[in-house]
Amino acid sequence: MKPNQISEHVDAIRQELNLTRGISPRIENVYEHDDSSLHLVTSDRSEKSLLLGPGGRVVAELAKRTERKITIYGTDEILLRRHRLRLTMSRIEEIALDLTDSQKIVVTWLKHLIEQELSYPENQIHYKSVIRKNLKIALAFSGGTDSTASTRILTESGFIPDAILVDLGHHFQNPVDIKLAEDWCFKQKVNLVRIGVVGASADLLERVDAGRIHPCGECHNKIMACIREYVIQTQCDVLVTGELLPSGRQSITLNEGLLIIHLPAALSLSKHRTETIAEESGKKLFRRKFGCNLVAKSHSKGWKNIGPSIFRVLRELEAGVLTTGQSLEYIKNIVQE
Structure with missing residues (x-):
């Protein structure tokens, strides 16, 4: 599928859901993999947020209408990820002779x-x-x-x-x-x-x-x-x-x-x-469950142990390892134990 075809679906979905915040998100590229999944690339985090929609409702409906599994990326996160990969490459070169x-x-x-x-x-x-x-x-x-x-x-x-x-x-x-x-x-x-x-x-x-x-x-x-x-x-x-x-x-x-x-x-x-x-x-x-049985037990001892667990989740969120939705699931699990 082409970006303009996806954009037409997204605009229709946003209108039906009465989502008026911001302007129509720009889709820069659409890549289709061998398993028929679609990988959509947007300009940045803000565009990605609008394409996902509140609670992921826009992308969920888009996946339903296209009958495809869909993943969305911001160009900024792709650039950061490639920077990290090149750093890994540089580390390999550092130790090559040893x-x-x-x-x-x-x-x-x-x-x-x-x-x-x-x-x-x-x-x-x-x-x-x-x-x-x-x-x-x-x-x-x-x-x-x-x-x-x-x-x-x-x-x-x-x-x-x-x-x-x-x-x-x-x-x-x-x-x-x-x-x-x-x-x-x-x-x-x-x-x-x-x-x-x-x-x-x-x-x-x-x-x-x-x-x-x-x-x-x-x-x-x-x-x-x-x-x-x-x-x-x-x-x-x-x-x-x-x-x-x-x-x-x-x-x-x-x-x-x-x-x-x-x-x-x-x-x-x-x-x-x-x-x-x-x-x-x-x-x-x-x-999603955070940590092992002993970690869960430690959370019952109060904020002294709850705090470090939530901090770990936030570090992974900041690093782009977790999405906000995944992070929220882990934090809920931590405070409810």
């Missing part, structure tokens, strides 16, 4: 993905490539949306990763969620490595019960320490995570011979993109 042969294979693949992402949404992303099947690569896996999407990108690209799930116990993760993660890995033929940590978190639990600490930072460090230990034991020199925030140069670290790639951040993916990739892989998406 990489092992297997790490060089991984970053060459990553550069190929970044080059594709630089032409998105004009062109659809294709992850398939030829990778040595015996190449060792580890993945920090929680079973959540972002680590699931990262796993999917790796397997679609030809890697056979070890998905490492650190099980800290029922205080942190629901057994049902663990089972869902196991089932997903089995269906995807992904090797799930489950590491149980017994008794190591008693002190953290006591401090959360007393309302003295927000658990996220310490818990994250504990999980990464367990994964690093496994990686060292298995002599793997590449670790991939599903982190979204440390974008650009911060998305890749090389420390004591271990290459860590925060894959969604390195590719400057949004939560919408990781949810889409995860859903396409067969993962069922339920209502």
